[in-house]
Amino acid sequence: MKVLKNFLYNSSYQLLVIMVPLLSTPYIARVIGSHGVGIYSYTNSLTQYFVLVADLGLTMFGTxxxxxxxxxxxxxxxxxxxIVGLQICTTAIAMTLFYCFTNEYAHYHNYLIIQGLQILSLATDVSWYFVGIEDFKDVVLRNALFKILSLLLIFTLVKNPSDLFIYTVIMVATAVLGNMTLWPFMRTRVIAPWKAKIGNPIRYLLPSLALFVPQVAVQIYTVLNKVMLGNMISVTSAGIYDYSDKIIRTILAIVTSIGTVLLPHLASAYAKNDQETIDKYFRKAVEAIAFLSLPLAFGLAAIAPDFVKWFLGSDFRTAGGVVRILAPLVIIMAYSGLFGSALVSIKQTTGYTISVIAGCVVNVILNLLLIPYRGINGAAIATIVSETTVTLIQILWLHRCNFKFDSFIRCYRYLLASILMSIFVIMVQKVVSSNFAGLLVEGMLGVFVYGLLGLLLRFPIFEDITQIFNTIRKKN
Structure with missing residues (x-):
């Protein structure tokens, strides 16, 4: 029940994560424009490399x-x-390197200075502690509060393209302040540092570096696309790709919360040598991801052109095709998130590292080959192939560790229902307008058809959901 409770907390927050961009992204796309969005995306992408140095794998390691x-x-x-002591040291090093680096980018110097405050926020980020003890409530409430605050500030203060700098300040400041607000909760959760037997924090350096290497690789193939598009094509192309990618990752957020919630639970079971619990939750997670990700991916592919046209405006019209290419990422990355969490939980960091480095290498090579000829679409294809590489390697490694994937066999029903649902939605598109009302009708009918097909095909997961509700009813 605790896993379910944490999943509901995390999923509720992810719904908010979806709602905020649904409100802010169309507004920013129209007010700031593709060029302004491109500058923000480009400078943010550059900053993320130094955020990675400050983190040094400590977030996942700490959890x-x-x-x-x-x-x-x-x-x-x-x-x-x-770990906090080590975080402070790595943040200081990353901040020094970053502000030396900004001198090379005179055109975007002011934006980079503000973006650099994201690095500073790593020193105060203790959300990993709450995830580790499976206390998602405080983290979710904190994140929700600052998401809403950022939304209110954007609508109040960002009025035209010249407000790009204000938009950057809002996004960075709410992230920094958000990290600081978790510290008051620590007073009753840990012993004071002068009473705790801390020892030498450097002892955490080598094991965290083992997780840092794959995180570098992940960052390269998730951020490098935008940097390469900015350098090889234009910052406008980087902005269009970034917003296409944001749509995918916004939808993906709900599904990936399964892996986030399970990481500490699997780690705890592994520490107790409880293989039965590991197998049980892993099987259920594989099926739950299929149940959620397949209809989301097929549904998004069906409505992508109309959705992007309404959501982002004419300045981003080419993003419709990009979103359709990237739609399979909802499925692929949902599973790579779960499998990566499983590998880290059972201390199979080597398998995790090999998978993401392989994905990074594939992504860089394909970007160099495809971007000059296919532009934004080339970057999207490179992302699909690289993420597929990551997921396949993780499956092979987990199979070696005796993880069972028999629950995949039960997932054919979700695939069939998702295909039929997407065909139905495409047919509905021919008789409804491509405005908000039309998209709402398509979405609601899509959910209804998928649910109806689930009853006809007897989705196995419906039995689990029924058992959960019966358990809750008995407790009440």
Missing amino acids: REIAYVRDNIEKRSAVFWG
Whole structure:
């Protein structure tokens, strides 16, 4: 029940993550324009490399290590303060390197200075601790509050293209302040640093570096596309690709919360050598992801051109085709998120590292080959192939670790229902307008048809959902 509760918390927040861009993205796309969006995306992408240096794999490492000792407050406190100390050191190094680097980009210097504050926020980010102890409530409420605040500030202060700098300040400031607000909650959750047996924080450096390497690779093939498009084509192309990618990742957010919630739970089960629990939750997660990701991917591919035309405006008209190409990422990345979390949980970091480095290499090579000839579409194709490479390698590695994938066999029903639903939505498009009302009708009918097909095909997951509701009813 705790896993379900955390999933509901995280999913509720991810719904907010979806709603905020649904309101702000069309507004920013029209007010700032594709060129302004391109500048923001380009400078943010450059900054993320230094954010990665500041993080040094400590966020994922911290989550796992806290999960291992979550029932012992003394050990938990020692791990917490040791990782925080290391975070402060890596942030100081990253900030120094970044502000030396900004001198090379005179045109965007002011934007980079503000974006650089994201690096500073890493020193105060302790959200990994709450994920490790499976306390998602405080993190979700904090994130929700600052998402809403950023939305209100955008609508109040960003009025024309010259307000790009204000928009950048709003986005960065709310992220920085958001990290700081979790600290008051720590007072009752850990022992004071002068009482905890911290030891030498450097001892966490090597194991966190093992997770840093794959994170570098992930960052390269998720951010490099925009940097390469900005350098090889234009910052406008980078902005169009970035907003296409944002649509995918916004929809993906709900599904990937499954992997986020399961990471500490699997890590705790692994620490207790409870293989039965690991197998049970892994099987259920594989099926849950199919149930959610398949209809989302097929539905998005069906409505992509009309949705982008309404959502982003004529300045981003070419993004419709890009979104349709990227739609399979909803399925591919949902599974790579789960499999990556599973590998990290059972200390199979080598498999995780190999998978993402392979994806990085494939992505860079294909970007160099495809972007000059296919532009934005080439970058999208490169992303699909690289993410598929990552997922396949992770499957092979988990299979070696005796993870069972028999639940995939039960997923054919979700695939069939998703295909039929998307065909139905495409047929509906021919008789409804391509405005908000028309898209709403398409979406509601798509959900209805998928649910109806689920009843006809007897989705296996419906049995699990029924059992959960029966358990809740008995407790009440």
